[in-house]
Amino acid sequence: MARLVILLLSLGMQVYAQIPDIYVESKNDIDEGLLHLLRELRQEEFYDTLLVYGADCVFHHHIRYLDVPTVLVSSGSTSFDWNFSSSTMILSCGLESEREATYRTIFKLQVNRRLIYLQDEKHPENVCDMYFKKEQYNVAMLRKDFVKSNIIYTCRFFKDPNFEKVSLSDKKPVYIEQFKNMQGRAIRIVADMLPPRSMQYLDASSGELKIKGYVANLINNFALKVNATLQLGTLAQNETLEEIIRRAQHDELDLGVTLETSLYSTSLDTASYPYLLTSYCVMVPVPAKIPYNLVYASIVDPLVLGIIILLFCLLSTLLIYSQKMSWQELSLANILLNDRSLRGLLGQSFPFPSNANKHLRLIFCILCFASIMMSTMYEAYLQSFFTDPPSGPRIRSFKEFRKFNQKIAITEIEYRRLMNLNHSLLGEIHKSVFTIFDDWQECFRLRDSFNRNYSYLVTWDRWSAYEEQQRLFKDPAFYYAKDLCFSRLIFMSIPMRRHLHYRHLFNDHMMRQHEFGLVNYWKSHSFFDMVRLGITPLKDLSQPKAKSPSIVLDDISLILKLYVAAIAISIMCFMLEIATEKWRRWRKFEN
Known part of the structure; x- marks a missing residue:
């Protein structure tokens, strides 16, 4: 019996000695394959943080050999917002490992690259479909036999089938920028049709309705760049500009052909990088010229x-x-x-x-x-002022609107937003100064027609087109009052839906358009585009008053009155001198 026990123990020790050798050999094989892959991916696109979802798996044995900071999320979801500015690589130990529930983390890590370790025989096509539904497109997968096959399955959104086998020996990139070529896919847009931002016209060559303007041109060029088509939508007659922002927030459109101001919104989740930096001031009628008699x-x-x-x-x-x-x-x-x-x-x-x-x-x-x-000086002044009399005094502060009996036309949307902001300048303006329009289109129509019964709120980018138009006028109708501003620096962005995957491409495209000067070119030609499309008439809307070719008696009435007063004073002084002299003689005669 003792010999049998000794024999069994010897046999067990030999088997136990062989098992670690097999494990170490297998582990070394996996180390070489996965470490080589992770290093290749880092050379392909540098990452300085690793985010590992799931419990203990093959990734956990290899990240210790990478000199990269690592965050382990074994529960599948973080309890904090991911606010790191670093480039992150996401590793998942199976399909169910990533169960992220923190909104900001999902939003920040949407476009990051993901490497999934498939522990079962899940078909890659189904895996890609699952991630595409979550709008996560930079996904690659590897199976248990990766060490032998050196094959990686990477998702391709615009291909059929929707995945591709990539061998490490082929030196092909695992991850690509898929949305650089959208292969004719539609981008859903809604235009505000507010000149000169976006203006609709019928293309003579294709017979299709298209849009142009310094905002619409940005969208058009982006669609050409990524080989996409535009699915154009417009607002209904009773809908306001807020509807475009609402649709972007509810993922009912991809891009809005309008501008959203930072004055009313502080969240950039549904907005692009700032497209324009502008001011928000009052457009005031130029005071009437003083009469000749003054x-x-x-x-x-x-x-x-x-x-x-x-x-x-x-x-x-x-x-x-x-x-x-x-x-x-x-x-x-x-x-x-x-x-x-x-x-x-x-x-x-x-x-x-x-x-x-x-x-x-x-x-x-x-x-x-x-x-x-x-x-010489006063004759030159007199002749110049008679040729072109100067304008009357201008409004210098919001408190003077009541003094000059001037009204400010404002849309109900703008007034409500300013009230919600509790703007400090509203305390200086009496409520009776505002004329609130429920129909925003009617307010803009009055502004575009240069109706001098009101002053209007306008941004500097829109005023530049008005300024260009007034070059055709005999006399300027309005001026941009830089002393009467609700904000001297506001950011204007393009509305977009929250999880737009090509957001970074659009922002990069926007900055390049600015870099090449195209945005300034579009803005400077806005007025001429409006004239070509028949939106703005090429005529003088200032309604200049006809001037008399000669001076009438009423024009010199003040001078004549002063002359009569001076003659009267001279006569009175002369009579006073005569009376004084006679009084002296009479007094001398009495003495």
């Missing part, structure tokens, strides 16, 4: 008038002193009523003494030079 008062600035009066008093004082080189005749009446100084400054002739000394001659030269400068 031109004389407008050319005399109070400060300049004060300087002229001071110069007149100074010259009068010098004339009085220089005539006899004495201050004996210096008095307030002689200074303020010095006829030679007054006539000299007005450019009129005055008596010149025959025996004038050199000091008096020098003062007369200064007086003549001052009269030439003043008469």
Whole structure:
């Protein structure tokens, strides 16, 4: 019995000694294959973080040999938002290993590459379909026999069948950018048809309805770049621009041909990178030109008038002193009523003494030079203002709208959003200043027709087209009030659905269009595109008033009134002097 026990123990020790050798040999084979694959994938596209889903499997034995930070999620779902900015490679130990439930993590890791280890005989086509339904397309699979076969199954969305066998010996890429060529697949878009962002027209060559504009052109070029078609949708008559954003948030469209402002939305989940940086200010009617009878008062600035009066008093004082080189005749009446100084400054002739000394001659030269400068300057001002009178005072703050009896036309959507933001500037504006339009199209129609009954809220990108259009006007109808802004810097983005897989391609395309200057080119030609499509008429909408070819009596009424007042004062002074002289004589006669 003892010999039998010893024999069995010896046999067991030999078998146990052989099992580790077999295990080590198998493990070394797997190490070489998988480590080589993971290193090849890192060279193909660099990753600096590994995210491993599932319990203990073949991946766990190999990641220790990679000098890469690793996050192990054995439960299949993280309990935190994945906010790492690193490039991540996702490894899954079977189909059911990844059960991610954290929304931000799913969103952030949607386009990352995935390597699935199939522990059963699941067909690759079904695996790809399962991931395609979750809109995860960068997926590759390997089976248990990978060490022997060196075959990887990688998903191909635009091919039939939807997967491809890739051998490591073929040096073919495992992961490709599948959406660089969409092979005619449709991109669902909805256009706001708000010129000049997007404008619909009938293509003469194809007979199809197409869109153009500085937003529509961006979408059109992207579709050409990725070999896709556009499935165009429009808004119904009773739908607002918010409907496009709502559809993007509910995955009812891929891209919206409109602009969403950061003033109303802070989430970038359903928006692209900023397409435009702009301001949001008030477009105010240019004040009417002042009437001709007020031109004389407008050319005399109070400060300049004060300087002229001071110069007149100074010259009068010098004339009085220089005539006899004495201050004996210096008095307030002689200074303020010095006829030679007054006539000299007005450019009129005055008596010149025959025996004038050199000091008096020098003062007369200064007086003549001052009269030439003043008469020339004011004559130039007068002729210029009569040719083209200046406009009246402009609105400088929101508080002045009531003072000038000016209304601001605003859509109900914009007003509601500003109220929700609790904008501080709304406290400066009385509610009666706003005219709220329930029909946003009617408000924009009034703005496009340059209706001067209202001021309008407008972004700088839209104002640039208005500014170009007003170059055709005889007189500008509106001006962009940079002092009356609700925001001086807002971001405008393209609405898109949340899990758009080619989001990064679209953002890269957008930045390249900016880099080559195409966006600025489209914006600068917006007005001409609107004219070609018949949206904007090529005529003067400023409604200029007809001007009289000559000056009428009413235009100089103010000057005539001042002249009559001056004559009346002169007569009163003359009569006062006569009365004063007679009073002196009478008093002298009595004494």
